[in-house]
Amino acid sequence: MRRFPPLPHLPLATLAVAAALALAASAGAGLAPRSAAPAIDLLETPSPQSPRAAAQLMNGLVHAGDRLVAAGARGTIVYSDDGGRSWAQATVPVAVMLTALHFPTPQLGWAVGHDGVILHSHDGGLSWQRQFDGNQANTQMQAWAQARLERARQALQHASEAQRQAAEDALAAAEDGLAGIEQSASFGPSRPFMSVWFRNASEGYAVGAFGMAFGTTDGGKQWTLFADRLPNPESLHLYAIASPAPGVLLVAGERGLLLRSADAGASWQARPPLTEGGLYGLAALPDGSAVLAFGFDGAVLHSADLGASWQPLASGTRSALYGAAQAGSELMLVGNNGTRLRLAGKRFEALPTGDGRTLSAAALGTHGWVLAGWGGLSTDAPSPDTTGAPRHE
Secondary structure, eight states, rough: OOOOOOGGGHHHHTTTTTHHHHHHHHHHHHHHOOOOOOOOGGGGSSOOTTTGGGGGGGEEEEETTTTTEEGGGOHHHHSSSSTSOOOOOBSSOOOOOOEEESSSSSSOOEEEEGGGGGEEEESSTTTEEEEEOOOHHHHHHHHHHHHHHHHHHHHTTTTTTTTHHHHHHHHHHHHHHHHHHHHHTTSOOOOOOOEEESSSHHHHHHEGGGGGGEEESTSSSOOOOOOGGOTTTTTTOEEEEEEEEEETTEEEEGGGGGESSTTTTTSSSOOOOSSSEEEEEEEEEESSSSSEEEEGGGOEEEESTTTSSEEEOOOOOOSOOOEEEEEETTTEEEGGGGGGEEEEEEEEEEEETTTOOOOOEEEETTEEEEEEETEEEEEEETTTTTTTTOOOO
């Protein structure tokens, strides 16, 4: 049976996924949605231009060199060349919710979002082209699930008596997995990507809901499934991917899931979960001495060995944490209820919450922090520890 997680575990970037999950769940229970006007294919609909584009819900905010680029609702991508004081809207070929961005160089960037979309920009975020979508993802995932089922059947046929129960369990899991993927595919390209990260102009990764994970080695000309290499048998949601050091990859996800690869993604190991809630983000400390994973209920985990082991770190908040930003020696986490936490040594200091709107991301602008979330983009008072400091994501 296909599993649908409880909605309180969904971060800001996935709140808009809730409706799609609810629709899929009702269909799985034999309930059909009421008839309505023909659906608009948001993958074929350009993002609408608006003078209030920067006031849309924004899920991602990053630097592309000196430029700031943000992405969010209705395929909206905006950019600023004056440190966040003013914004212009980019040309985007889709109108789906966008959830994350990454620029490995000032000119080359990628954005991901709902309906399994992956977008690419070669001009610093001014214009975007679609590289991949959920229709292509469904095709690859169905082929993988079918092959997994065939392997499980063969394993059961050759299992000894001592191995039989484990082989039967594996076959049942493979059957359920294929059924879930086929059911999801029947709704079209419904699975969202939640995070994207590129090592350089060629090698990159995108992860998302229900264990969706794809990689590229040619700058996105081809995206290939790598979910089959992940120790994620329940297809838990994958919320973040990052690299704290060359050759090391980390993935954070639902139910405290933490995955690690020490060989550039060739093999992966799961770390023992230290929290029951979702982990929505990953961030390296500015000095490179440690990595943080953070998420639901204010959970923060600390690793001093590039993700090989983790320990809880008190955040002082119960608000969900959705994003991180670095500037100079300062690291800030942002989240629900306007929460902003500044790391001081191994302690967090709470900063003013402003108007209390939920924040999903932040980046250093010309005159202080630029904040992204509900209500779009806004600026904050200057950070005291960032004068002349390099910018990081």
